[in-house]
Amino acid sequence: MNAREDGRPGEHAHRGWAAALRTFARPPVTALCELCGEPLDGTHPHLLELEQQTLRCCCRACALLFGNQQNARYKRVPEKVRWLGDFHLSDEQWDALAIPIGIAFFYRDSAAQRVIAMYPGAAGAMQSSLDLSAWQVLVADNPVLNTLEPDVQALLVNRVEGAREYYRVPIDQCYALTGVIRARWRGVSGGVDAWRAIRACFAALKAGERLPEGVPNA
Structure with missing residues (x-):
């Protein structure tokens, strides 16, 4: 695989995963803003309805209007x-988190x-019981975890097939991958x-x- 020195996929690899990822998306359908009913393009934002912890597709106008209000019903999901x-997570620390598989995400x-x-x-x-003391050790080693925006940003971990990859992602990307x-x-x-499909998703991220x-939701 053609790779850049910083560890990210190079141009040829980019074309490969991009083509693969497109095959896992469903055919485009006409999506509508769930707040105002306006048609949406393929890169529309999302709002998280806090009480129900439900993601809502929305237009950019509604994302700005409803996502920036204090004590609001909705919170805008970053993009x-x-x-x-440079994230540090040893095998021992991972075992202490007691996640049953090699892919997981964590959010406040x-x-x-x-x-x-x-x-x-x-x-x-699926929700997993989390040892909070093990999480606190991880935060001490990785201050970036203190920058996660509650509810709408997550640490995504990929430790399958020998990978040791960590991402700060919007919460909608976690559910897209789950889907x-x-x-x-x-x-x-x-x-x-x-x-x-899993490899293509992580290459994109x-x-x-x-x-x-169009990727199926969880």
Whole structure:
């Protein structure tokens, strides 16, 4: 694979994962803003409805209007994806977090006032019990975790197939990835199609790209 010195995919790799990722998106449909009904393009933002913890597709006007209000019903989901190349998580620290599989995401729930650990499952995103002392050790080693915006930004961990990759991502990207896995997974091992999709998703995220609209939701 052609790779850049900073560890991100090079041009040829970019074309490869981009083509692969497009095959896992559903055919485009006409999406409407869930707040005002306006048609949406393929790169529309999302709002998180805090009480229900539900993502809402919205136009940029509604994202600005409803996402920047104090004590509001909605919170705007950021759009930037960042690969954390200098993140530190040893195998012992990972084991202490007690996540049953090699992919997980962590975010702070402002209502519950605690960090939530989730991982993809056959039925969608599953919550895992989190050892808070183990999480605090991780935060001490990685101050970037203090910059996660509650509810709408997450630490995404990829430790499958020998990977040791960590990302600061919008919460909608975690559920988009979960949706890909849920839709493609077959049997106990997942199947070739599922693993191809997982690799394509993480290649996109590592390049700083968002997963495309149309990927099945969790």
